[in-house]
Amino acid sequence: MAEQSPITPRAKDFPEWYQDVIRAADLAEPAHVIKGAMVIKPNGYAIWEKIQRELDTRFKATGHRNAYFPLFIPESFLKKEAEHVEGFSPELAVVTIGGGKELEERYVVRPTSETIIGHFFAKWIQTHRDLPMLINQWANVVRWEMRTRMFLRTSEFLWQEGHTAHATHEESLKETLQMLDVYADFAENVMAMPVVKGRKTLNEKFAGAVMSYCIEGMMQNGWALQAGTSHDLGQNFGKAFDVKFQTVEGKSEYVWQTSWGVSTRLIGGLIMTHSDDAGLICPPKLATYHVVIVPIFKNDAERAATTEVARRLAADLKAKDLTVVVDDRDERPGAKYFEWERKGACARIEIGPKDLEKNSFAFKRRDLEKKEFVPMSGGVAHVLAQMDAMQGDLLRRARAFRDAGTKRQDTWDGLKAQMEGPGGFGSAHWCGDGKCEAQVKEETKVTIRCIPLDNPQEAGACVRCGRPSQERVLFARSY
Numbered sequence: 001m002a003e004q005s006p007i008t009p010r011a012k013d014f015p016e017w018y019q020d021v022i023r024a025a026d027l028a029e030p031a032h033v034i035k036g037a038m039v040i041k042p043n044g045y046a047i048w049e050k051i052q053r054e055l056d057t058r059f060k061a062t063g064h065r066n067a068y069f070p071l072f073i074p075e076s077f078l079k080k081e082a083e084h085v086e087g088f089s090p091e092l093a094v095v096t097i098g099g100g101k102e103l104e105e106r107y108v109v110r111p112t113s114e115t116i117i118g119h120f121f122a123k124w125i126q127t128h129r130d131l132p133m134l135i136n137q138w139a140n141v142v143r144w145e146m147r148t149r150m151f152l153r154t155s156e157f158l159w160q161e162g163h164t165a166h167a168t169h170e171e172s173l174k175e176t177l178q179m180l181d182v183y184a185d186f187a188e189n190v191m192a193m194p195v196v197k198g199r200k201t202l203n204e205k206f207a208g209a210v211m212s213y214c215i216e217g218m219m220q221n222g223w224a225l226q227a228g229t230s231h232d233l234g235q236n237f238g239k240a241f242d243v244k245f246q247t248v249e250g251k252s253e254y255v256w257q258t259s260w261g262v263s264t265r266l267i268g269g270l271i272m273t274h275s276d277d278a279g280l281i282c283p284p285k286l287a288t289y290h291v292v293i294v295p296i297f298k299n300d301a302e303r304a305a306t307t308e309v310a311r312r313l314a315a316d317l318k319a320k321d322l323t324v325v326v327d328d329r330d331e332r333p334g335a336k337y338f339e340w341e342r343k344g345a346c347a348r349i350e351i352g353p354k355d356l357e358k359n360s361f362a363f364k365r366r367d368l369e370k371k372e373f374v375p376m377s378g379g380v381a382h383v384l385a386q387m388d389a390m391q392g393d394l395l396r397r398a399r400a401f402r403d404a405g406t407k408r409q410d411t412w413d414g415l416k417a418q419m420e421g422p423g424g425f426g427s428a429h430w431c432g433d434g435k436c437e438a439q440v441k442e443e444t445k446v447t448i449r450c451i452p453l454d455n456p457q458e459a460g461a462c463v464r465c466g467r468p469s470q471e472r473v474l475f476a477r478s479y
């Protein structure tokens, strides 16, 4: 009996495919009883834990320490930074009653923590000796969303937010760009997701920042995903929260701040970068399951023999820090194969009676078609080498896709045709005028994802209005 695939093909309906992969891999489900919220299930949370571990190590290596600030923020705090409150007001959840009584001052559930952290920075920072202040928080935040998509946009999500204060703008800008590099390195070397580092246009920047920087990945449907942001806050929050320090010369000055964050949205990016019509594909560095070993048997004697060898091999692989499952359930092998493909196990090993005779096993990587036969003696080394190879191959494949989907466009018709057709990144000139940018967005839903860093300077004409331009920007549909 043929296995009915529970997954809608990507080519047929990409958003359906995305939901199906999440369900088939048992990563998460919509909460339903709470509008716009989701439950992250153990298979999905295990990926988040690995993301956290990798990032946390990098944050600490760059001098940051973790702290935790309250979930509730006095409403008045948000109002202290005009642009910040305007940007976040439409998506705030507000607490008006506590302990059965109407609150004197309403609390907002944090949409981000610049304001409350600014309040405490003002208490903690007195002199230049207290700087730089390098803090990170792992937390949940709430942004009331009308249209939600699991992992990509939910009313509550998990993230980390870095908050730092510095004595000079030179230092805070260096920090902003350093953390952008940390994110880009993580995206490429752990998630195997190539990203473009760039700065946002003023229309797209964080509410309250002087300049926002981002990393943008290209998903398999040609849409962009903003995977992380790092903000140069200038002295905006320093002034709003009166965060002053005494300089070496004895003068009183406002601090220069940064904030930077990535969220569980990364898991959405991971799915849409690598997975296929059979289910989840996950790079080994983040995979919940590395190897599944399926013993093949027709009777009890064969079952005992193959399972014993499977368990021994599993123990050897576990000793190398791989997550291994021996699937000896009473179930057809084919059904097991499909299930573990859906769940994104990086590789499958089959051990049957014939393999025992030959002292070998069958090995199949999740991202490749071919199955190979591997001698048991070099088995562990082979699997380890293949995990490394898979990590590298996924990045190369994703980069080739991204590069092929990035096209230089010199006419509005050309850009429009690309965006209405295959999508991807359209590299085109833009005059720098926010109104022109807004017009493009209104007409096509396409936005400027970023102005790539290290962009070559070249004279050109804005693809929309024809006015002069000095550099190209990346246009795309985006999540």
Ligand SMILES: [Zn+2]
Pocket (backbone or CB within 6 Å): 430, 431, 432, 433, 436, 437, 462, 463, 464, 465, 466, 467
């Ligand atoms: Zn223009």
